[in-house]
Amino acid sequence: MTTPLVRTTRLTIAYRRYLTSANSPEFAAEVDQYYSPATLASLLHRGDVEMRRAAALSLGMLGDRFSIDALGHALSDPDRGVRLASDDSFRALLVRDAAPRHHQQLLQVMHLNDGGECAAALAPAMILVDHARRYSEAHHQLAICWQGLENYRQAEVSYRACLWHCRYHYLAWQGFARCRMMDRDYGGAIAALRRCLDICPDVENARVQIRVLQRRLRQSDV
The missing domain is CATH 1.25.10.10 (Leucine-rich Repeat Variant)
Known part of the structure; x- marks a missing residue:
């Protein structure tokens, strides 16, 4: 044979x-x-x-x-x-996923966000989103700016915009969950984290967050 x-x-x-x-x-x-x-x-x-x-x-x-x-x-x-x-x-x-000039602007915003300089990153992030509305990562970085400034309502709006343009953006789902947590919507946060894990099962800290939130829900029911 x-x-x-x-x-x-x-x-x-x-x-x-x-x-x-x-x-x-x-x-x-x-x-x-x-x-x-x-x-x-x-x-x-x-x-x-x-x-x-x-x-x-x-x-x-x-x-x-x-x-x-x-x-x-x-x-x-x-x-x-x-x-x-x-x-x-x-x-x-x-x-x-954008024109080269927008790509360079995004890298500048990311550099500021990575350094915790969210206030400095906010204006260029808003300008970038205004010029490249379909650029999902620009919306994500703007959400990070708002979240760093503790404006969770605006951060949630930006995370939603990011996910509208890229439903697989699992980091945006995780960020969205943090906004729901700040609003004490633990059920909504758990749902967002599960969506994150459905997309990317390797995000282990999302599993940890779900267990913490489930305990909080149980405690609130007591």
């Missing part, structure tokens, strides 16, 4: 070469020669594990705004390697 022939795709060959060399430009150029973002998105869902990992990695380099949903869906892939690669690519595309 003969062994069935296993066909190795160009994508898989390029991925194996990348794992050895870590040469990202070479990998991207090789994949770009044969695969469109739409094809990579399709392979991300119907390929074997190795191919799905390769497709997730490729989309972070070659994908466009239409690749974000495919990567968001893959955040709950059964394989952890696919989930991790999808998460990296998902976040990269969220940041790049």
Whole structure:
């Protein structure tokens, strides 16, 4: 009995070469020669594990705004390697999903927010949202500004806007849950955190938050 022939795709060959060399430009150029973002998105869902990992990695380099949903869906892939690669690519595309000048403005806002300078980040974040209303990450960063300034009502509005443009933005679901917690809507916070985990099961601190909130609900019922 003969062994069935296993066909190795160009994508898989390029991925194996990348794992050895870590040469990202070479990998991207090789994949770009044969695969469109739409094809990579399709392979991300119907390929074997190795191919799905390769497709997730490729989309972070070659994908466009239409690749974000495919990567968001893959955040709950059964394989952890696919989930991790999808998460990296998902976040990269969220940041790049705008014109270059808006991208640079977002990076400035993110830098300020990361440094806890939410007051300084607020004005440029509001300007960015006004100029690029469909830019989901801009809404997310504006929500972080409002939350850092303890204006939870405005933060919730911005988180909702972010999720309107990107329903897979699990960090926005987690931020939205924090706003519900501040309003003592523990049931609403738990629902948002469960949505976060449905999208990305690896957010372990969301599970911890759910257990804390469930205890608070039980105590409030006593």
